[in-house]
Amino acid sequence: xxxxxxxxxxxxxxxxxxxxxxxxxxxxxxxxxxxxxxxxxxxxxxxxxxxxxxxxxxxxxxxxxxxxxxxxxxxxxxxxxxxxxxxxxxxxxxxxxxxxxxxxxxxxxxxxxxxxxxxxxxxxxxxxxxxxxxxxxxxxxxxxxxxxxxxxxxxxxxxxxxxxxxxxxxxxxxxxxxxxxxxxxxxxxxxxxxxxxxxxxxxxxxxxxxxxxxxxxxxxxxxxxxxxxxxxxxxxxxxxxxxxxxxxxxxxxxxxxxxxxxxxxxxxxxxxxxxxxxxxxxxxxxxxxxxxxxxxxxxxxxxxxxxxxxxxxxxxxxxxxxxxxxx
Ligand code: AHM
Ligand code: MG
Numbered sequence: 075x076x077x078x079x080x081x082x083x084x085x086x087x088x089x090x091x092x093x094x095x096x097x098x099x100x101x102x103x104x105x106x107x108x109x110x111x112x113x114x115x116x117x118x119x120x121x122x123x124x125x126x127x128x129x130x131x132x133x134x135x136x137x138x139x140x141x142x143x144x145x146x147x148x149x150x151x152x153x154x155x156x157x158x159x160x161x162x163x164x165x166x167x168x169x170x171x172x173x174x175x176x177x178x179x180x181x182x183x184x185x186x187x188x189x190x191x192x193x194x195x196x197x198x199x200x201x202x203x204x205x206x207x208x209x210x211x212x213x214x215x216x217x218x219x220x221x222x223x224x225x226x227x228x229x230x231x232x233x234x235x236x237x238x239x240x241x242x243x244x245x246x247x248x249x250x251x252x253x254x255x256x257x258x259x260x261x262x263x264x265x266x267x268x269x270x271x272x273x274x275x276x277x278x279x280x281x282x283x284x285x286x287x288x289x290x291x292x293x294x295x296x297x298x299x300x301x302x303x304x305x306x307x308x309x310x311x312x313x314x315x316x317x318x319x320x321x322x323x324x325x326x327x328x329x330x331x332x333x334x335x336x337x338x339x340x341x342x343x344x345x346x347x348x349x350x351x352x353x354x355x356x357x358x359x360x361x362x363x364x365x366x367x368x369x370x371x372x373x374x375x376x377x378x379x380x381x382x383x384x385x386x387x388x389x390x391x392x393x394x395x396x397x398x399x400x401x
Contacts, residue, residue, distance in 0.1 A: 080106055080244065080255045080264035087248070097158040097180060098207075098232065098248065105184075105205055105234075106244055106255075106264055108152035112145045112189065112203060113242040113257055119195060141195055142166060145188035145203065159184050160210050161218030163378055165347055170223055170378065179215070182231070183208050183222045185347040191315030200239035202317025206351040207232040223346065223378055227371035233351035237317050245271065245321070247358040252324075268325075273361040277327010277388045279308040282319050290335035294366070298398035302329070302391075316343065320352050320386065324359055329391035333366070333399075334383040341383035345375050349384045362392035366399030 084099050119141060146166040153159055154173055158180035162171040165187040173179055184207055191201040209231055210222045227233075234246025242257035244264050254268030281302050288296065302308045311328075313319050323330045332341045343349050353363030353370035363370045363386040373382055385395040 078266035080266070083253065083255070083266055087250070095181075097182060100156050101153065101158050101182060101184065101207060102232065102246065104152045104156055104158075105149070105236075108145075108149045109203060109236040109242065109244055109264075110257060110262055111148045111152075112141075112236070113238055113259075115141060115144055115148075116189075116195075116201065116238040116242075117259075142189045142192045149186055149188050149203070149205075153184060156180070158182055159218075160216070161222055162186070163223045163347065164188055165190075165344060165379070168379070170218070170220055172217055179217060181210050181214075183210060183218050185223060185351075187344070187347045190317055190348065191313075194313075194315045199313060199315055200237060200318040201315055202238060202321075203236040204317060204348055204351050205232075205234055206230050206347055206354075220378070224375045226374045227345075227350035227353055228369075230350065230354050230371075233354040235317050235320070235352065235355070237321050239318060239321075243267070243321070245324070245355060247355050249354075249358065252355050252359045271324060271359050273324055273356065273359045273388060274327040275360060275388055276390065277323075279305070280311050280323070280326060280328030281308050281331070281391075282310070282312050282323065282328060283331040283333065284312060284314065285310065287335050287337075290337050291333060292335070292399070294399040294401065295331075295333045295335070298331075298395055301394065301398065316348060316352070320356075323387045324356065324361070327388050329385065329387040329395065331385050331395065332383065333385075338381070340381040342381060343384055345370070345373060345380045345382040346378060349382050349386075353384070353386060356386045360389075361387055362389045364392055364396055366395060 155177045157178035160179040161183045163185045187204040208225045232248045237243045245254040252271040255264035256267040332343045356363045365383050
């Protein structure tokens, strides 16, 4: 069987869409290239003096670690000059990130969380990069605008994530299924390992939530988890690293939740570069993703770093969540 590299796969996908300009292909290549650099740094994190907090805080008041900064810069530097993007946004930057003046501006915007789950780095727990691509909406030329970054998830043209785990995997969708690639470090290439990922239905009976917050949950959220427990067949798995918890949910099935609670009325996770891209992947893999009432992909953001409660996984479990939360 021929080995299919990410590059070959993307080219073949593009050929099926004669109207494709190649912009997209380049954006995905560049994300994949950035991911190989981040993967190398993550793997070496225990060996070189890169661990530990810098003492600074990001826009959400969280400790920023050096690997976060590195990943943030690597993604920007890999995508700023290609001429395909007109604006970027990152979890690590409060404001939209313009494309440097000297480079041409393209038709797309990229939103990313460079290294999610960074509080787990010191414990060698899997972490990830999440990305979302939209076509620019308003002005057709020049710099992009904030409104280009505030589009609902349903308008994403590509979304995906990279998991830095026991191996490094890139999983993405452009709206025609979900495909997973594993990084072969010896040749520095992502190879197709998981074509056409579909969330197993019915999936394993796994629910995933930070249950330590249950005292702050709404009655609906409490009722939901009680119902899952009373079925007597569920296991609980919670890594506390979104990409890892999501990836398990995608491959094994189940229900991942980060609900609203009395202290965090919109939960913790960010809509535009965390939940929305993962929701597109989940839906493309045959699953569902909602905020407990409506599909995540229909939520229209009003600010860049907006948070949203989320329920992602097998359709039947997400429907049960909707019933309990909105009922
Ligand atoms: P981060 O963006 O600061 O890394 O935080 C996001 C992480 C997610 O990876 C994970 O799902 C969540 O925080 C866990 O939060 P909690 O500790 O409240 O359960
Ligand atoms: Mg994050």
